[in-house]
Amino acid sequence: MLNGTEDEEKWLAEGIAGIQHNAFYMHRALDSNNLREALKYSAQMLSELRTSKLSPHKYYELYMRAFDELKRLELFFKDDSKHGVSVVDLYELVQHAGNILPRLYLLCTVGSIYIKSKEAPAKEVLKDLVEMCRGVQHPIRGLFLRSYLAQISRDKLPDIGSEYEGDADTVMDAVDFVLQNFTEMNKLWVRMQHQGPGGVREKREKERSELQDLVGKNLHVLSQIEGVDLEMYKETVLPRVLEQVVNCKDDLAQYYLMDCIIQVFPDEYHLQTLETLLGACPQLQPTVDVKTVLSRLMDRLSNYAASSADVLPEFLQVEAFSKLSNAIGKVIEAQLDMPAVGAITLYVSLLTFTLRVHPDRLDHVDQVLGACVKKLSNIPKLEDSRAMKQVVALLSAPLEKYNDIVTALTLSNYPRVMDHLDIGTNKLMAMVIIQSIMKNNSCISTADKLEEEDFKEEQNSVARLIHMLYNDEPEEMLKIICIVRKHTMVGGPKRLPFTVSSLVFSALRLLRQLQGQEGDIVGEEASMTPNKIFQLLTQIIESLSAVPSPELALRLYLQCAEAANGCDIEHVAYEFFTQAFLLYEEEIADSKAQVTAIHLIIGTLQRMNVFGVENRDTLTHKATGYSARLLKKADQCRAVYACSHLFWVDDQDGIKDGERVLLCLKRALRIANAAQQMANVARGSGGPVSLFVEILNKYIYFFEKGNKQITSSAIQGLIELINTEMQSDSTNPDSVADAFLASTLRYIQFQKQKGGVMGEKFESIKL
Structure with a gap:
């Protein structure tokens, strides 16, 4: 050890x-x-x-x-x-x-x-060597010794056409040698599982998996022997290999070697020996992942059928579908503990196979669906989400193949499979059917297919009803909200986004009711306080995590943060912002959604006056950091210059940090410049000159507000930079940017002509 x-x-x-x-x-x-x-x-x-x-x-x-x-x-x-x-x-x-x-x-x-x-003769020497190697029975040492034997002998086998070819049985000599070496190597490999103490089985299995290719190379050598034709493969090679696979009774070896057989030998051989190959599957250990083995076999045969129409008669001749269907049935019967998802996955592969090989045989499709119904009938209630997904895949396959909902719905077992879906998945399947109808312009000619409700309109009606619930007494209104919440929270993931939003705004309205009352609304003696309502709001919004609907949840957290700002409760406002940032980091992955979210965050934070220096700095730092990490340069630039407003708020005397405003604008300029250079490299595309004009407007805004860090010379330099970029040969004409710049310059000229203090400030800027 x-x-x-x-x-x-x-x-x-x-x-x-x-x-x-x-x-x-x-x-x-x-x-x-x-x-x-x-x-x-x-x-x-x-x-x-x-x-x-x-x-x-x-x-x-x-x-x-x-x-x-x-x-x-x-x-x-x-x-x-x-x-x-x-x-x-x-x-x-x-x-x-x-x-x-x-x-x-x-x-x-x-x-x-x-x-x-x-x-x-080569066969005599090889026979001597493969027998002598029996002398080493230590698993690892024996495996590597026999691997060396396979390595030095692979180009010296007495194969047909080889310089070492012998008498009439020459190919059989080569096959016997490789099979004997394979058998002995597999025995050594399997024996490894019994080495060492029982407590390190997982480590041993990992070590064994590292050695599997040593054993599998023998099968690859067999597949490369010229003399191994279909007859020899059928009569000798496959039976002897499968005998070793079944008899070794080791789940790792059985799974790997079955997969190896499927991968290394020709498709035609698999088709002609299908019964033999499938006959081994029910004999494998219960812990072997047979569903993956069979799925890969069916995928390979499906691709073989799709490769040429000439091979389709072979599939009919050997009754491939019937044999695969029987084999799957036997495997499911033999493996009593196979979970529903495993069985349904096998039926999905079989259905895919028959749709590709025998698309005209609707009876085959219905037979597969019927077998699935039989399997599902033994399960009281299908709750496994993975199994649900496989059932949806099973039901979707005929729709995708036939492009005709009527054809799919004529299958007698199609609705019987749907009966085993839960309400949510049934609605998902209904949406798949509707999308198929819309995509293919299928004509619905019977009334019984028009039962689908207008879900969105129904939920909008529910949301409007929640807004109609109101009582002047806060205590009674809180009871109403709690009762509505109790009933709406069980509405399912598709309904929650509608009802949660209405509940949140009803609770915020209750908060405003409390603020309108006389007295200390934050006092702990009060029977109902803003803190209690904010706790309720947190619980309501958290329910969206089950949907999930992160973008909506983020918007609602920001609304609540503003409400906490109005109540002057700093720690609550900070907590809502923290939740919004967590959603942004962990749940919002779409780049467009990120842009929208970061501007919402910046806009809300800019309006907050409840935070002390430390908390505001923390939140501002996060917002600025996220802005600079957006996917597109243009989005980065706009978000970063929007952050400049976080450091200069007119109605908050304590927030006028001109230096940090300038840092934001300079950072935005660097990003805009990088975007410009990238666009110039791409031939035929104009650079985002409008970004520079947008930043220029921010410079002018803070210049007027009295930020001493923003000087007229900085504005002058930016105007000259924009003019240079617009005149560059590498930049295509941009009418929008031209108009935007012209309007900005007219504004500067207007300020200069207006005179007074502001006119003097702008006077030094040369247009």
């Missing part, structure tokens, strides 16, 4: 050092053509692979160091003029190595040369 990452790194370093040390002396022996010394040090080098202390990942690093050295040793073995020993004698000689693991690595290396020499 490993004692930790540090120990493992130490053991790996020691192993690599051992390989390098012995490789050094091996190289020296090779350079001096000393076979005896070369064998001695190569065996010592390979002995480092006998370790049991490393995880598969670390062992692979060690193995690759040794593998690189073996390639150099192989070159030496090939040239008998250097060592003076025939390949036959060399094959015998390396078998005298002391330890079995180094002996077998050397034997495989020399065996590769032995086959190339053709002094013995």
Whole structure:
């Protein structure tokens, strides 16, 4: 058992050092053509692979160091003029190595040369090697040894047309060798799950998954053997591979190898051996994800059918749909614990398959829907949202294929499947059907299809009704709001956005009622206080998180913040702003929605006078930061210059920070300049000159307000910059920007002509 990452790194370093040390002396022996010394040090080098202390990942690093050295040793073995020993004698000689693991690595290396020499039939040498490798039964060491055997032999198999081709049974010899190596490797791989203490099973399975490709490469080699035709695949290869898959009784191996079979062998082979392949599925372990295996098989066959109309008769000939349908039924029966979503996913794949391969067979479509109804009838109530989505996918597939709602609704099992949906999902499905009708201009000719209510108008009516509820007595009005809230909160996610808004504004109206009364409305002795109403408002708006409707919730939080400002309750106003910022950060992802939201935040914050310096600075800093991180440069620019108003508020004497106003405007200018440069790079598109004109207007606004940081020379420089940009050859004419600039310049000229103090301020600006 490993004692930790540090120990493992130490053991790996020691192993690599051992390989390098012995490789050094091996190289020296090779350079001096000393076979005896070369064998001695190569065996010592390979002995480092006998370790049991490393995880598969670390062992692979060690193995690759040794593998690189073996390639150099192989070159030496090939040239008998250097060592003076025939390949036959060399094959015998390396078998005298002391330890079995180094002996077998050397034997495989020399065996590769032995086959190339053709002094013995390839099949005899390969048979000898694959049998000898049985001597290593340690899972990791054995896997890597057999992986090395597969690596050095893959171009030396006695295949048809190969230079190592033998007698009439030559292909069978190659197949037998690969299958035997595959079988032994899979046994070693499966045995890994029993190594070490039971408490580290999850770690062991992760390590095993890292080694799965070593086993799977054998199947890839099988698929590349020229002589493996459909007949041999059907009679020999597939049955023997499936026998190993089923008998190993290991869920990880079964899932990976079934998927591997589907991926590496040709589509035509799968179609012609469908019954055999599907027959193995119900025999797999209950924990194997058979639905994914079958779904991938059906997807692959669907693509094969779509690739050419010529192959469709084959599907009919082998009765592919019938076999797939029966196999799915057997798998669902065998796996009693399969969740509903798994079974429905299989039916979705089968339906997709038949719609692509046999689109004219409506009976097949109805059969799949009927099987789904049968499965759902065993479930009292379908509550799994994932299963619901799959049912919607099942029902949507015929609509998308036939582009005709009437065709889909003629399927007898179609409405029976819909009966198992909850109210919300049923309405979603109804919307899908309506959209299909609209998209394809389907004609509805019967009255019974016109029962769908005008949902939006209904909910607007409910919202108007809430606004009609009013009582002059605040206590009674609060009771009314609480009762309405109790009933509307169970209305479901589609109704809540309508009713929540009405409830919020009813509660805000109640707040204004309290403010209009005489006395201390914030006093804790009062039976009802603004704080209590604000708590209620928070709970009402939080219900929108179940919809979800973040943009509406953000607007409502800002409305409540303004109300708290009117009641002069700073901590409540700050909390509502905090909630608005959280929604912005976590829930509002659409760039247009972000732009709208940030301007709402800035506008609301600018009107607030309840905050102390610290709280206002915190909120202002956040708003400015979000503005500068909007997706589009133009949006960034407009939001940043809008933030300048947060630092200069006319009716609040304490908020006139000219320096920070200037910083905002300069930042907006930098963003506008960057946007201009980006637009100039894009040929044929005009730069956003209007951004500069907008910023110019902000400079003029604060200049008039008496911000000493905004000078006439700054305005003059900005006007000159705009004129330069407009005259640039790289900028297309922009009539809107031209008109905007002309209007701005006329305003400056008007101020200059008006005279007085303001006229003097503008006098130094040259137009």
